[in-house]
Amino acid sequence: MAIKVSIVGASGYTGIELLRILNLYKEVELVQIISREFEGKALKEVFPFFISTKFSDIKFDKEPDLDSADIYFLAIPHEPAVELAKKILDKNKKVIDLSAAYRIKNFNAYPEFYGFEHSYKELLDKAVYGLPEIHRDKIKNANLIANPGCYPTATLLALYPALKENIIDSDTIIVNALSGISGAGRGLKQKFHYPEAFSNSFAYNPTKHRHIPEMEDQINQISGKDIKVRFTPHILPVSRGMISTVNFKTNLNKKDLIELYRLEYRYEPFIRFQKTPPEIKYVIGSNYCDIYVDLDERTGYAVVITAIDNLGKGASSQAMQNFNLIVGIEEEKYLKNLSEISIIYP
Missing domain, CATH: 3.40.50.720 (NAD(P)-binding Rossmann-like Domain)
Known part of the structure; x- marks a missing residue:
């Protein structure tokens, strides 16, 4: 039936x-x-x-x-x-x-x-x-x-292994994310009209975006800690697609950090690891989340970058x-x- x-x-x-x-x-x-x-x-x-x-x-x-x-x-x-x-x-x-x-x-x-x-x-x-x-x-x-929302999906998938294994050594996570214009919906808004958005990019709601409590709610459930998100969203002059760059302090070395993520997601059918930072064009129309994991050894910050289609996996x-x-x-x-x-x- x-x-x-x-x-x-x-x-x-x-x-x-x-x-x-x-x-x-x-x-x-x-x-x-x-x-x-x-x-x-x-x-x-x-x-x-x-x-x-x-x-x-x-x-x-x-x-x-x-x-x-x-x-x-x-x-x-x-x-x-x-x-x-x-x-x-x-x-x-x-x-x-x-x-x-x-x-x-x-x-x-x-x-x-x-x-x-x-x-x-x-x-x-x-x-x-x-x-x-x-x-x-x-x-x-x-x-x-x-x-889930599109920004939280891209961000939480970048964070989940680190939160689950308690390797984040700060109470603030820094997230910079970029979204295609379709994330604003089909309603008429001047900033998202073609003449306004073409060849343009801008941040919006940089201190009080409505996806912040959604991210923090899940982060706190997973980690059991009151961790804040410093989140800045940006609009890109493309129809669809999203990049989220997530930074957090950790004492893990680069090899162990990468291994942690690969082990956690090894059976996930829609997570694809990339050796270089992921690109929007390779996830458009799909349900995949492409992910890149690295460590800035100079500052001690992990760098995790995800790419999804905001209308797909998002x-x-x-x-x-x-x-x-x-x-x-x-x-x-x-x-x-x-x-x-x-x-x-x-």
């Missing part, structure tokens, strides 16, 4: 990426796609590059039918996702939420960083953070998956990795060669 799936927010970048990947799945029946903007229009009419896919004739609905699907992907803003996830869970359905609505266990972080009061502390406690390399076993039995293909775990499909199935699919948008 097919697994029935609904995508709420199917016309945004992450929703489109979910559709691109779901088209590969023989086990899935897509029962509904939601977009208030395109209500009543067929997928192929709005996005012609889907014309030759099995979903081409499905039409956008305005509101989700909470009885029609087994699993709901929420690719909508954070605050409405809080309420919708609760309604879906009350119907005994499963939710993979691509917003930040349930990512942070710290109840008080939401008003400060997201501008709204969270209504469901009990669901926050039950939600599982959907980073398989860290929480695989919990994901398999979860009803509510809080799919969002939708990671959501599908979580989907595979939840429904009992082989974790790697359909996700190994995503970059070879002809549809890459944007």
Whole structure:
């Protein structure tokens, strides 16, 4: 029997990426796609590059039918996702939420960083953070998956082995990250228009980015320590892709540091070690995280650099990795060669 799936927010970048990947799945029946903007229009009419896919004739609905699907992907803003996830869970359905609505266990972080009061502390406690390399076993039995943000995915994968083995010798981690423009979503914002962004790069929210509490929440859970993140995000004039450069003090030598990372990730299907700093172009359209580990022996700082696709491993293909775990499909199935699919948008 097919697994029935609904995508709420199917016309945004992450929703489109979910559709691109779901088209590969023989086990899935897509029962509904939601977009208030395109209500009543067929997928192929709005996005012609889907014309030759099995979903081409499905039409956008305005509101989700909470009885029609087994699993709901929420690719909508954070605050409405809080309420919708609760309604879906009350119907005994499963939710993979691509917003930040349930990512942070710290109840008080939401008003400060997201501008709204969270209504469901009990669901926050039950939600599982959907980073398989860290929480695989919990994901398999979860009803509510809080799919990680793109910056936290790139950063936490750069930190996890060091945090797990307690080799970080400071209470502050320094992170500089660069993202493609699609990370800002499809909404119209002047800074991200082509004439503004072309041949340009800039930092934004350098002291209070909303992904900081998400990173620190996971860092503190893994390490058991109150470690702060000095995080500076930047925009790159590319459509998609992300680089995160992470620095932390350690007493480990270079050889042992590299060996620690290779041992921790040796069985991870979507971690690829690189001998030189990774490049965005090699992860575009994929679910891979390319990683480079080094030590600046002059300063004693570890240098760990990761590259991911912010719409892939940073969002939708990671959501599908979580989907595979939840429904009992082989974790790697359909996700190994995503970059070879002809549809890459944007």
